[in-house]
Amino acid sequence: VPTIRKKRVAAPYHHGDLRNELVSSTLQLIDGVGTEGFSLREVARQAGVSPRAPYQHFENKAALLAEIARRGYELLADALRKAAAPARTQGDAVRRMMDAYVVFSRTHRSHFRVMFRPAVYDKPRHPEVAEAGDRAMAVLVDVIASLARGARSTPSPERLAVLAWATAHGAASLLEDGALERRSAALGSNPLELLSECASNFEALLDR
Amino acid sequence: VPTIRKKRVAAPYHHGDLRNELVSSTLQLIDGVGTEGFSLREVARQAGVSPRAPYQHFENKAALLAEIARRGYELLADALRKAAAPARTQGDAVRRMMDAYVVFSRTHRSHFRVMFRPAVYDKPRHPEVAEAGDRAMAVLVDVIASLARGARSTPSPERLAVLAWATAHGAASLLEDGALERRSAALGSNPLELLSECASNFEALLDR
DNA sequence: TGTACATCAGTGAACGCGCGTTCACTGATGTAC
DNA sequence: TGTACATCAGTGAACGCGCGTTCACTGATGTAC
Numbered sequence: 001v002p003t004i005r006k007k008r009v010a011a012p013y014h015h016g017d018l019r020n021e022l023v024s025s026t027l028q029l030i031d032g033v034g035t036e037g038f039s040l041r042e043v044a045r046q047a048g049v050s051p052r053a054p055y056q057h058f059e060n061k062a063a064l065l066a067e068i069a070r071r072g073y074e075l076l077a078d079a080l081r082k083a084a085a086p087a088r089t090q091g092d093a094v095r096r097m098m099d100a101y102v103v104f105s106r107t108h109r110s111h112f113r114v115m116f117r118p119a120v121y122d123k124p125r126h127p128e129v130a131e132a133g134d135r136a137m138a139v140l141v142d143v144i145a146s147l148a149r150g151a152r153s154t155p156s157p158e159r160l161a162v163l164a165w166a167t168a169h170g171a172a173s174l175l176e177d178g179a180l181e182r183r184s185a186a187l188g189s190n191p192l193e194l195l196s197e198c199a200s201n202f203e204a205l206l207d208r
Numbered sequence: 209v210p211t212i213r214k215k216r217v218a219a220p221y222h223h224g225d226l227r228n229e230l231v232s233s234t235l236q237l238i239d240g241v242g243t244e245g246f247s248l249r250e251v252a253r254q255a256g257v258s259p260r261a262p263y264q265h266f267e268n269k270a271a272l273l274a275e276i277a278r279r280g281y282e283l284l285a286d287a288l289r290k291a292a293a294p295a296r297t298q299g300d301a302v303r304r305m306m307d308a309y310v311v312f313s314r315t316h317r318s319h320f321r322v323m324f325r326p327a328v329y330d331k332p333r334h335p336e337v338a339e340a341g342d343r344a345m346a347v348l349v350d351v352i353a354s355l356a357r358g359a360r361s362t363p364s365p366e367r368l369a370v371l372a373w374a375t376a377h378g379a380a381s382l383l384e385d386g387a388l389e390r391r392s393a394a395l396g397s398n399p400l401e402l403l404s405e406c407a408s409n410f411e412a413l414l415d416r
Numbered sequence: 417t418g419t420a421c422a423t424c425a426g427t428g429a430a431c432g433c434g435c436g437t438t439c440a441c442t443g444a445t446g447t448a449c
Numbered sequence: 450t451g452t453a454c455a456t457c458a459g460t461g462a463a464c465g466c467g468c469g470t471t472c473a474c475t476g477a478t479g480t481a482c
Binding site for chain 2: 167169202204
Binding site: 222223226257258259260261264265 | 424425426427428
């Protein structure tokens with residue numbers, strides 16, 4: 001008899017799981033309209049809930065965006081770890097992680113947009129975001145350090161990590177702005193391919 | 209007698225040169241408050257003029273920002289040209305231009321912010337901005353092409369230009385977000401110096 | 417040089433809008449006995 | 450199992466705000482004769 005199963009197990013209060021639904025509505029909205037256009041009222045509307053409801057789960061608009069940035073950095077850290085796993089040389093690892101970074105910026109476009117607009121989530125009031133960012137950077141550093149070859153004089157792992165991050169970030173940012181589309185079409189190539197060339201440059205320097 | 213000199217020569221109508229004053233007020237405002245916070249009314253206030261006045265000179269808010277982006281690309285093209293002038297090898301030229309790019313992003317911070325936020329100036333309706341962007345990119349390409357060494361198999365100038373642009377852009381963007389400040393402090397270095405290392409990598413690859 | 421007219425850069429008030437956030441509340445869910 | 454109470458996720462109306470933009474205008478400047 002179905003009445004027994006009616007005793008909903010993990011389904012929380014009224015709505016079910018509004019907190020997460022707000023987060024995913026926000027991601028969807030930002031994908032369409034950017035971090036600027038986006039409004040808290042519209043998120044509530046999209047979640048089918050009154051304008052007051054989000055305040056049950058987030059202190060304010062910035063707090064919702066901070067949560068998204070934080071989750072974004074965690075997703076990025078995972079992606080970098082997974083990408084580096086098969087690598088056997090330092091250069092190969094760096095190349096793989098740089099590729100993964102650019103792919104992440106496309107597959108988690110809304111996260112990426114929020115993560116790198118500190119103003120929209122009121123960075124100083126949300127240190128947990130910066131901490132999550134540090135953990136993602138630490139993945140880069142750790143992987144690079146663990147594959148360092150003995151004697152060769154190479155920049156420190158921290159230094160290399162910053163350089164690789166900056167390069168991948170540039171690729172991702174220009175992609176996001178659409179600045180590369182016409183350019184790379186003219187070269188008879190697609191942007192992602194072009195950008196993985198940046199990563200290969202690193203590999204060439206490191207493994208030569 | 210001063211009455212003769214009273215015949216103001218180039219001073220235009222009532223205000224003098226409101227159009228340019230609006231542009232520079234906007235730059236100042238964006239430096240403080242970002243492309244988001246910025247409002248047309250506030251610009252008018254800062255220029256000491258009624259809210260209607262800017263519409264005498266710009267179709268709307270987006271048009272004012274488009275003008276700033278366009279001028280920004282022109283300034284950037286100049287900066288790149290000047291930076292490359294003393295270079296004798298391809299690698300040296302690329303490194304110099306990448307450094308100049310990052311310096312530009314700091315010395316013309318507001319321009320830089322507007323240039324790479326296509327949404328705020330309504331890119332599709334302002335093709336002259338993209339054209340100015342192409343001219344800046346063309347400086348990179350031309351310089352690189354003119355210093356190509358004979359036989360060596362190197363990526364095409366267009367390709368190299370895109371790669372250099374992306375790398376410098378990443379450095380500049382992370383600087384702008386403040387993402388590098390704590391990081392590079394931990395490395396006992398300053399961001400600009402760290403970032404010029406990206407450029408040196410390119411040089412190493414090209415001139416080796 | 418003087419006058420009538422056209423131009424056009426500005427004024428200042430007003431428009432409608434959607435926003436973030438708060439108030440006072442309701443009604444479903446969980447808990448103690 | 451039943452009842453009284455506490456909790457708390459929601460509702461819906463309202464707040465004050467600053468925005469981009471438009472309206473009808475004024476008054477300074479330039480131009481034709």
